[in-house]
Amino acid sequence: MVEIGNERSNQFWEKHCQQERLEAGVERDIRESFIRAKYQDRAWIPQPTGEDREALSKQLLVCVASNNLMRTIQLLVHGADVSYEDPNEPNPKLKTCLGVARHHKQTLQVELLEQNRALSSPKPVDIPQVVTKKGHLYKTGNDRTGWKRRWCTLDQFRGVEYFRSETDPDCQGDIKIHEMLSISLCDEEKDPKYPHCFELNTQSRGYLFCADSKAEMDDWIETLKKVIPRDGAEKLGFDKVGYLRKKDPHNVGGWKKRWFTLKGKSLVYYRREREELSEIDLKKVVELKPPDHVSGTPEALCCFQICLPDRVYTLRADTPAEAESWMQALRHTQVSGIPLSEQQTTSARIPIIVHKCLQFVETFGLEAQGIYRMSGNLAKIRRLILGFNQDARGFLINSEEYTVHDVAGVLKDFFKSLPDPLLTHSLYQDFVLVMKEAEHEQQLVQLKSLVEQLPPVNRETLKRIIGHLNRVIDHESKNKMGRTNLVSLFAPTLMTVNADAVSMQNAKYEFMCMDKMIQYYKWLFEVKDEEEAKEKELEEAKEKILRAAQQQKVVNVGMTSNMKFLNTIYILSRSGDTYGTYITPETSVGEIVEEVSTNKSLPPDHYALYLVIGEGDSYRVLSSSDRLLAALSSVGSECHLCLKPNAFYESIKPFMHQDGWESVQVHVREKKKWKRYPCAVRGKSFVQFKDNKCTNEVVRLAVSELDVFAGMEKAVRTDHKNPMPTRNFFWLKQTRGMRGHEDHTKYLCTDSEQDLQKLIAALVKAKYGPEGLQTPLLPTRPPPPELAVRRTTISVSPNTPKRHQFATASVQYTKW
Numbered sequence: 001m002v003e004i005g006n007e008r009s010n011q012f013w014e015k016h017c018q019q020e021r022l023e024a025g026v027e028r029d030i031r032e033s034f035i036r037a038k039y040q041d042r043a044w045i046p047q048p049t050g051e052d053r054e055a056l057s058k059q060l061l062v063c064v065a066s067n068n069l070m071r072t073i074q075l076l077v078h079g080a081d082v083s084y085e086d087p088n089e090p091n092p093k094l095k096t097c098l099g100v101a102r103h104h105k106q107t108l109q110v111e112l113l114e115q116n117r118a119l120s121s122p123k124p125v126d127i128p129q130v131v132t133k134k135g136h137l138y139k140t141g142n143d144r145t146g147w148k149r150r151w152c153t154l155d156q157f158r159g160v161e162y163f164r165s166e167t168d169p170d171c172q173g174d175i176k177i178h179e180m181l182s183i184s185l186c187d188e189e190k191d192p193k194y195p196h197c198f199e200l201n202t203q204s205r206g207y208l209f210c211a212d213s214k215a216e217m218d219d220w221i222e223t224l225k226k227v228i229p230r231d232g233a234e235k236l237g238f239d240k241v242g243y244l245r246k247k248d249p250h251n252v253g254g255w256k257k258r259w260f261t262l263k264g265k266s267l268v269y270y271r272r273e274r275e276e277l278s279e280i281d282l283k284k285v286v287e288l289k290p291p292d293h294v295s296g297t298p299e300a301l302c303c304f305q306i307c308l309p310d311r312v313y314t315l316r317a318d319t320p321a322e323a324e325s326w327m328q329a330l331r332h333t334q335v336s337g338i339p340l341s342e343q344q345t346t347s348a349r350i351p352i353i354v355h356k357c358l359q360f361v362e363t364f365g366l367e368a369q370g371i372y373r374m375s376g377n378l379a380k381i382r383r384l385i386l387g388f389n390q391d392a393r394g395f396l397i398n399s400e401e402y403t404v405h406d407v408a409g410v411l412k413d414f415f416k417s418l419p420d421p422l423l424t425h426s427l428y429q430d431f432v433l434v435m436k437e438a439e440h441e442q443q444l445v446q447l448k449s450l451v452e453q454l455p456p457v458n459r460e461t462l463k464r465i466i467g468h469l470n471r472v473i474d475h476e477s478k479n480k481m482g483r484t485n486l487v488s489l490f491a492p493t494l495m496t497v498n499a500d501a502v503s504m505q506n507a508k509y510e511f512m513c514m515d516k517m518i519q520y521y522k523w524l525f526e527v528k529d530e531e532e533a534k535e536k537e538l539e540e541a542k543e544k545i546l547r548a549a550q551q552q553k554v555v556n557v558g559m560t561s562n563m564k565f566l567n568t569i570y571i572l573s574r575s576g577d578t579y580g581t582y583i584t585p586e587t588s589v590g591e592i593v594e595e596v597s598t599n600k601s602l603p604p605d606h607y608a609l610y611l612v613i614g615e616g617d618s619y620r621v622l623s624s625s626d627r628l629l630a631a632l633s634s635v636g637s638e639c640h641l642c643l644k645p646n647a648f649y650e651s652i653k654p655f656m657h658q659d660g661w662e663s664v665q666v667h668v669r670e671k672k673k674w675k676r677y678p679c680a681v682r683g684k685s686f687v688q689f690k691d692n693k694c695t696n697e698v699v700r701l702a703v704s705e706l707d708v709f710a711g712m713e714k715a716v717r718t719d720h721k722n723p724m725p726t727r728n729f730f731w732l733k734q735t736r737g738m739r740g741h742e743d744h745t746k747y748l749c750t751d752s753e754q755d756l757q758k759l760i761a762a763l764v765k766a767k768y769g770p771e772g773l774q775t776p777l778l779p780t781r782p783p784p785p786e787l788a789v790r791r792t793t794i795s796v797s798p799n800t801p802k803r804h805q806f807a808t809a810s811v812q813y814t815k816w
Contacts, residue, residue, distance in 0.1 A: 365404025618711030
């Protein structure tokens with residue numbers, strides 16, 4: 001590029017650019033858009049001369065013998081084959097472009113060719129042909145009336161251009177490649193004289209064309225599909241856009257063509273620009289599926305249904321492939337019915353919905369008679385699925401509203417709705433074959449090998465399910481559900497999607513397979529002694545506290561102050577002591593901190609209770625005034641409680657007494673991309689501004705409704721496609737939804753650690769006041785006898801843990 005120079009390079013890349021050149025200091029988004037159009041979309045380069053690829057490649061073979069680098073770049077951009085071989089050249093060293101450049105000692109040409117993957121020896125390379133098409137089409141204006149015949153050209157670099165005639169040098173209009181969003185057939189706009197219509201859609205408008213025949217129309221559509229950018233909708237902030245046909249629910253008008261845009265959990269459609277929008281709230285979706293009674297006709301294969309509690313939307317795409325593309329995009333917004341690999345999971349790689357349902361059953365239903373055999377209430381099961389679809393991580397199952405049979409029904413429906421069963425279609429025959437042919441010991445060895453071949457999410461979920469079934473069996477005397485009962489229920493649920501398609505003979509081997517998984521669970525899944533000991537320890541804690549509660553005759557009616565929830569707190573380290581207690585909705589964090597530090601006789605210090613997410617990826621320091629149960633419920637996923645000295649407050653303390661807060665440059669994660677905005681705390685609000693003038697607000701959130709977490713969730717931190725700009729990160733969780741804001745979580749990074757501490761201090765001060773998260777010196781007195789009797793402490797280490805140790809143990813809380 002030094003040899004070519006910017007001026008010569010821009011003469012090619014900006015040949016037809018009508019925009020003014022970028023000035024220094026222009027906004028980042030504008031600069032990125034300009035650069036993308038210039039280099040990625042090649043929007044302004046000169047039009048190719050019309051030669052086919054072989055002719056361009058022959059020119060390249062001649063060009064690389066000279067020092068004309070710019071001409072080489074032009075030929076490569078226009079489609080010349082960098083690995084072209086001269087069939088008439090007898091010397092093998094001169095048959096390729098790279099060989100010619102080396103022979104003539106053109107070192108810069110050699111470097112350029114190698115960077116474009118040129119080969120020194122002849123070898124066929126599969127490079128797609130340049131996409132071009134020319135021909136006459138009829139076109140309408142903006143008002144969609146008055147068809148006019150136009151000569152149209154298409155190539156993959158310049159897009160579509162149309163002229164009055166084939167010989168007319170003046171272009172009447174064009175559609176750039178980077179502007180194209182989708183292409184669709186036309187129904188409603190059809191004119192009997194012009195039946196072969198299609199529409200090319202951009203962000204600003206739709207262009208209506210008509211061919212002379214159906215074959216010509218199909219050819220134009222297929223050619224256009226090859227050049228339309230796949231990420232066009234994403235660049236505009238949408239997950240997917242395009243035309244679909246919506247069936248009239250009353251069958252009055254048949255199919256109506258509408259423009260659909262999908263963004264998050266909102267699917268909006270309308271007929272024309274500037275017309276009233278209609279919305280399908282995907283948070284309320286109960287099911288996504290093909291229509292009932294599919295006839296097998298081509299039209300039926302293009303249809304799918306979005307089922308809400310009070311309505312069913314039947315939609316039709318132009319092709320089965322496009323229908324499947326829409327279904328896949330919509331599944332990403334759901335929990336039920338999407339592949340395990342696309343599910344929201346816990347840090348242990350278990351789908352959130354599975355984790356919460358199992359936790360609920362183990363808390364309230366291990367002794368429920370007929371668990372998994374008895375059916376739940378269908379309406380309540382649908383409401384639960386709807387709740388998980390809306391917000392899987394934040395959704396909590398209300399034990400006063402739903403029974404264990406309702407939740408068990410959700411779990412069974414979830415596995416039945418998977419496109420691929422938990423044990424996968426690809427391994428199904430292997431599982432059956434092992435049960436058919438192998439001897440007992442060989443069955444176990446091969447079964448373990450097959451389990452290890454499952455995808456990680458499937459394997460960890462299966463391990464959790466089988467472990468859970470063993471816990472159910474441990475309570476068989478009460479729930480009347482032994483191994484045989486559970487095998488008959490879960491074998492078809494976990495091994496196949498369509499139980500009707502399984503022969504009776506295979507069903508027998510499915511039962512055998514599931515039976516051995518339950519019997520030999522610890523060996524098959526390599527359950528470690530530490531895991532078993534920890535589970536046993538927590539179970540003992542539950543039993544001790546349950547006995548203490550029964551002695552006090554605790555009665556729970558609804559969500560009252562008498563309701564008790566089991567809770568285990570780790571002190572400083574997972575390898576240190578644990579403290580078992582129970583809390584009510586009214587129990588404050590300050591009460592628990594004082595109680596634990598006093599009962600455990602900890603050395604005096606400013607202790608705080610840390611709510612840790614996952615494996616310590618991020619954490620929140622709880623205020624003494626916070627209600628502990630509400631804090632746990634607001635996270636709604638795996639969390640850890642740790643009591644330790646309040647080092648967090650010490651880090652932000654220098655900034656807690658500043659009166660004014662200037663804006664701080666913050667990287668905000670939006671649509672998985674990091675964008676830079678000035679942010680500030682103004683009064684009682686967190687404000688995100690559009691630019692450095694700090695006058696135009698993009699987001700305003702009430703600080704009282706925000707929880708501040710230091711660190712970053714693992715999924716965001718390990719996103720290598722969109723890495724975090726800095727290591728100074730934190731995130732905000734909105735505890736209550738606000739009108740106009742769909743996102744309940746904001747991920748942020750600052751350029752410096754000081755900016756991070758300054759912004760967090762401002763948020764803490766706005767929410768809790770000048771004293772913020774400051775904690776008192778504890779303990780101040782020996783434990784009172786009645787408190788020591790009321791609480792139950794489980795010690796797993798005889799020694800007092802060291803102050804610097806950090807706990808990452810799971811919180812267990814149970815209502816009883």
